[in-house]
Amino acid sequence: MINKDLSKKLIHTTLTLNSTTLYTTENAQLVHLINNLNCSELISQELGLINASKTLIGSIPLTSSKITNFNLLLYFMKKTIHNSDGSTDLVTVITITDAEVNKTLILSVLKKITDKYVEFRLDMENNDNQGKAKSGEFKLYMxxxxxFEEMHYDSNQRIYNYGSINGRGDRDGSTSPSANDVINPNQLLLANEEVEEVRNLMLDxxxxxxxxxxxxxxxxDQTDRLTNSSLVFQKRAQSIKKxxxxxxxxxxIMLIAGGILLIYLLLGVECGLPFFSQCFHH
Structure with missing residues (x-):
């Protein structure tokens, strides 16, 4: 019964913003089934490396001497949010599950939580007056x-396993396609996130x-204005110089004319004006 529950359900899920934990939810029944399991401590030990890496989606095996008889994995998904003021925030959703849980189920949950948080955050920004009051509601959405995903696990198992390779023929005797020819949902989700990240980088x-x-x-324009100002200054300088x-x-000319007039008057006093007749007569 324990293994059956572990293989279909998520044990612990956390959403962080810039390495700060915002929302946490866990399956208390499964946590108590695993002795000495401290999910918050395990996540805090790996969160720094996860956010520092360039990997958007991944999983990390959890190895601890306190955890025995269980094979647990830590899955994460990251998304960069661009704010209106030009800043960016890093949203990281992390979950701890048993290694037998279907990967596509986990990735589907992580992606839906990430997308829902982006939508929820945008709604809070648009309704700033009610934002603080509604901030606690997102845990309910998580x-x-x-x-919802866990309840529909059995009905969606065929979709989750689409593209998987079992190495056997189909009922009609046809051979299953090779692994190189099939894109499974895990790869599709990963490619979708990588394309979105590349798109954001290109837009940036x-x-x-x-x-x-x-x-x-x-x-x-400033260079043109400076050139025009320089030409105007040059023309004004030439005009002032002229x-x-x-x-x-x-x-x-006035000084020369004044000097000549002064000499004429001095000579005229001695020799007689206006034609210096006395000097010429002697």
Whole structure:
């Protein structure tokens, strides 16, 4: 009975945001069946390495001297959330199960919890006044998703096992396809997450290029304005230089004319104005 329950149900599930635990749910009956099982401690020991790695989906075998007679695995799924202010948050959903639990069931649960949290968070941001009051409701959603998938395990087992290779022929005598020719649901989920991550990276790079293009365009405009200002300054400088030359020239002419007039007057006093007749007569 213990092995049957373990092979169809999730023992412990945790959702963390930037390595901070937000929501936790567990099957208390299964936890008590396994002596010395501290799920929170096991997850905290692996969470740092999980978030530091580039792997979006994976599993880690749990080995502990306190846990005997059970083969447990820790599954995780990560997703990066881009916020409106340009920052990013890392959502990590982790679950502990028996190694006999169908992998597609686990991945289906993890993906639905991740997608539901993204939707739930967006709804809280849009309804900021009720956000804090509704934050505790997500644990109920987690329980609902897990219970729904576990209840429908038997009916969905054919879908979960689609693409699996058993090495035997079908009832009609046809040979099962080789492992290289079949994409199973596990690979499909993994590929879907990787494509989504690549898509987000591409969008981020495109936004950076567009932002860089705007900066280049702004730099070109500033350069054009600086060039125009330089030309205007050069023309004004030439105009001022010409005015100063004309003023200097007029001043020199006036000084020369004044000097000539002064000499004429001095000579005229001695020799008689206006034609210096006295000097010429002598």
């Amino acid at each position: 329980n609902q998703i897990i219970k 790079n495109i936004n950076k290029l567009l932002h860089r293009g705007d900066k280049i365009h702004l730099l070109v 005015k100063m030359w004309l003023s200097k020239t007029r001043l020199m």
